[in-house]
Amino acid sequence: MLDSNPLDIRLAAASLRALPVAVYTTDADGLIVSYNEAAATLWGVRPELGTVRWCGSWRLYHTDGRPMAHGDSPMAIAINEQRAIHGAEAVAERPDGTRVPFMAFPTPLHDTDGTMLGAVSTLVDLSSQQLVKRAQQHLAALVKSSHDAIISKDLAGIITTWNESAQRLFGYDAEEAVGKSITMLIPKERLHEEVEILARIRAGEVVDHFETVRLHKDGSRLPLSLTISPIREEDGTIIGVSKMARDITAQKESEERINALMREVNHRVKNQFAVINAMVRETSTRATDSVEFARQVSERIMALSRSHDLLVNGEWKGSSLFELLLAHVRAFGHEERVGMSGPAISLQPFAVQYLGMAFHELATNAVKYGALSSEAGSVEISWSVSGDDQFQLTWTELGALKPVATPANKGFGSIVLERVAPSAVSGKGELTYLPDGIRWSLIAPLHAIQAKTGSFDAAHHKS
The missing domain is CATH 3.30.450.20 (PAS domain)
Known part of the structure; x- marks a missing residue:
């Protein structure tokens, strides 16, 4: 029963306006007779009272996106069927195109004799709930994937x-x-x-x-x-x-590889320092003056650098013997007069460094005093491996400008060729002075020369 007391009516109207949820009322024909601010906000419009029927929204849609006629709205069904509806869902479209999902609770109102006077409906904005639901679904998908x-x-x-x-x-x-x-x-x-x-x-x-x-x-x-x-x-x-x-298994393995590499680099740097220290010491005892000392040390360090470049390019796994010889011969510009022949052998890093020193000393001597100081001179380098896995290499000079005599005092080059390089590869070196030039021979066990990952295939090179 509706109380017609004016004060009660005013209080009811004020209460409706103050409610934080959307509420509106219609007469028995479905014409909107009142609505609060929350309803106007939800619809996005302020419908004219007594002229707009069933719902104040600009347009309506079903939850699956199909257009909904206002005459099919929850309020229209509640009035036409004279029954309360609890939680019917629909979507209101505002004039600016914004769509607001909502849940409606329309309830018919009757007087004391049962005559329907109209209806009241509460609209619950589902935007925030749907946003939360979508966020939860999105989060669940992210967690799953x-x-x-x-x-x-x-x-x-x-x-x-x-x-x-x-x-x-x-x-x-x-x-x-x-x-x-x-x-x-x-x-x-x-x-x-x-x-x-x-x-x-x-x-x-x-x-x-x-x-x-x-x-x-x-x-x-x-x-x-x-x-x-x-x-x-x-x-x-x-x-x-x-x-x-x-x-982080891969990360830890990578860190271990990096640490192992750093330890290996540290070891190799120390070896280089030891080689350079020995080179400086031996050169200083034989150089005639500071200028000559500086020149010889500089040349020998550059030779070490050429060997080092080959090792870097080969990721420190080694270098082929042919590449090592060519690198040190090419530095003097007479490689067309140097013949090289032998099987393909990959040298281990230690052998690359010390044999590189030997080849530099041989090439330097050949250009200054030996076969390559003469236009008609040449150098033949050959190597082989015997059945008992003994590596043998011979450097032979032909056509020296003048006979090469055995020096009274051995220089740093002789020490490298006869002692330092052979000892580094557990072998023996022999330096012979012939009328045509120098001949150097090296014999060493193959395992001290060849890289562990290297191959041993028949090949022949001629530069």
Whole structure:
């Protein structure tokens, strides 16, 4: 029964206007007779009272996007069928094109004798709820498709969610993991980490990029990077833990390779320093003055650099003997008068450095005093491997400008050829002075010369 007391009517109207939810009323014919500010905001228009029927929105749509006639709106159905409708969903379109999903609760109003006077409807804006729903769906899709394992647990450490990447990473499917303690993934010696992490989470902290080790279902150990965050209720109360785990096995292996490489580089640099130190020491005892000393040291360091370049280009696995000879001969510009023949051999780095020193000394001597100082002179270099895996190399000069005499005092070059280079490859070197020029021979075990990954194929080179 409707009370006709004017004061009550005014209070009812004021209450309707003040409500934070959209409310409007119609007469028995469906013409809108009142609405509050929230309804006008939802519709985006202010319908003229007594002229607009059923609903004040610009246009209406079904939830699947089909247009809805105003005569098919929840209010129209409630009046036409004289029944209350609870929670009918539709979409209102505002004049600016914005669409607002809403839920309607139209209820017919009757007087004391049962005559329908009109109806009242409350409209609940579902925009925020749908945004939350879409965000939740989006988040669920991200969690499902993430390459990182994403796990949630309560504050007692019991697993509550488990995505597909967690299954791939740890080997357990969701049925095996959910409801179990997270400690099933933690090695015994690292159980203290769980206590410490939970304490930090309860304090509201985010644990970012925490590197640790966890267990696979098969018992193997996995190096992981964990990002751990608190899960909160709307009021901020922490109710659980979200954990993102990233497999860093490849990263750790890369770090190990880098560390091993740095150790190897350090070792090689020390070897280079030792070689340069010996070179400087020996050169200083034989140089006639500081200018000559500086020139010889500079030339020999440049020779080491040429060998080093070959090693860098070969990723420090070695260099072919042919490339090493050519690099040191080419530096003097007479490679067309140097013949080289022998099987293809890949030299190990240590051999590249010391044989490079020997070839530099031989080439330097040939250009200054030996066969390559004469237009008619030439050099023949040949190498072979005997049946007992003995490597043999011979450097022979032909057509020297004048006979080469055995020097009274041996210089640094002679020491390199007779002692330093042969000793470095566990071999023996012999330097012979002939009328046509120098002949140097080297015999060494193949394993001290050849790179472990090198090949030994028949080949012949002529420069």
